[in-house]
Amino acid sequence: MEHWLRFFSKSHAFLSNSIYLVAMLLSVYLCMVYFSSANNVYQLLMKLTGQYALIYLVIVLTITPLRRWAVIACQQCKLSYGKRLSDWNWLIKLRRSLGMVCTFFALVHLYFYLWLDFDWLWQDIVWDANTRPFIALGWISIGLLCLLALTSPDVIQKVLKRRWRQIHRCIYLLAIVVLYHFGMSEKAGSNDVTSWAIIVAILLLHRVWFGLLKSSKNAADDGMLAQRAKSNRRAKHHVKKSI
Template structure:
C-alpha cells in the first residue's frame, strides 16, 4: 500500500476518538458530569497515543514493520493534539479560564504538577519534529526527543496520583510504561556491549 494511503488511514483512525467525543457532546451523552468526562477522555487518549508512538520502534524491530517508522511522527503529534485538548478542556470546562486558579491548583494537586511538564515536553517535541529542525539541531535533536520517556513517566504519575479507588488502570499503565522503557534499556545495553 502506498505511504500516502497509509498516512490517510492512520490520520483518519487517529481522529476517530476526537470525533466520537464531539458526537457524544452534541448528542448530550457525556453523563452527569460532562466536563469531567471530556477531561478524562482526552487525557486517556493522550497516554494511549504515547503508548502507540513508543511502540513503533519495537514493532519495527520485532515484527519488521519498517513501513510504520514513517508514521511515528504523526502518531506523536496526535499525542500532543490530545494533550492540548486535555489541558484546554480542563482550563475551559473545569476552571472557567481562571488562570490564577490554575496556578493555585497546580500547587495543591501533585497530579497537575506532574502533568504540566509532560505537556510542555510534548509541545517542545511537536515544535521540533520537522525535518528542518532535525537538520538544525543535529545530534541535539535525538537528545531532545529522548525527553519523550520523561513525558511518558510524568503522564503515568499524572494518572497514578489521581486514583481515588481502583488502582487497576494505573498499575496496567505502569506495566506498559515498564515494558516500553525496558525494551529500550535492553536495546541500549546490547548496543553498548
C-alpha cells in the same frame, strides 16, 4: 508476505492519513459526548481525552521495538525484503503522525480543564497547580509534548542535528511523568494505571536491554541511522553513475 511488506512501505502516506482519519472520528465522538445529556460530562471528557493521548503515546513508544523485532523476524524467515532496518523506515514516518495526534488529544485534554473546570481564571489555575501535584505533572507533560511536536519537522531536525536525538529521548521521561499524572489523579481504589505502567515498563526495559547490547550493530539505532545509511548508498550510486 513480502508483497504486503512492500505494499505497506510504499503506502505510508495512506497509513498516515488513516491515522488522522481515526483521530477525526474520535474527535467527533468527543463532540457527541459534550452535547449529550450524560451525567458528569466534564469527567467523561477528561477521562476520554487523557486515555486517547496515553494510547497514542504508548503506540509511539512501540514503534522502535516493533521495527527491531520485525527485522529479526524477517531474518529468521529468510525473507529478501524486511531483513534490513531501512526496509522499515515507513514506521518511522508513521511515528511522527502518531505523535502529532497524541499531542492534539493532550491539548484538548488541557483545553477542557482550563475551560470547563476553571473558566480560564488563571489565578485559580495557578493555585490548583501549586496545590495538587498531579496537576503540576500534567503541565510538565504538556511542555514536554509541545517540545517534541515543535522539533519534529525535518527542517528542525536538520538544524538540531545530534541534539535532535537527545531531545526526543525525552519521550521516555514523558511516559513516566504521564503515568504519575494518571495514577495520582485516579480515585481511591482504582488501579487503571497499573496495566499501562506494565506496558511502559516493558518498553523502557526493552530500550535499556538493546542499549546494553553494544556488540549488536543495530543496538543504538533509533530509526535515524538506517535513513542516513540509505541516503549514503544513494549518493554513492549517483556518483558512480555520473562517473
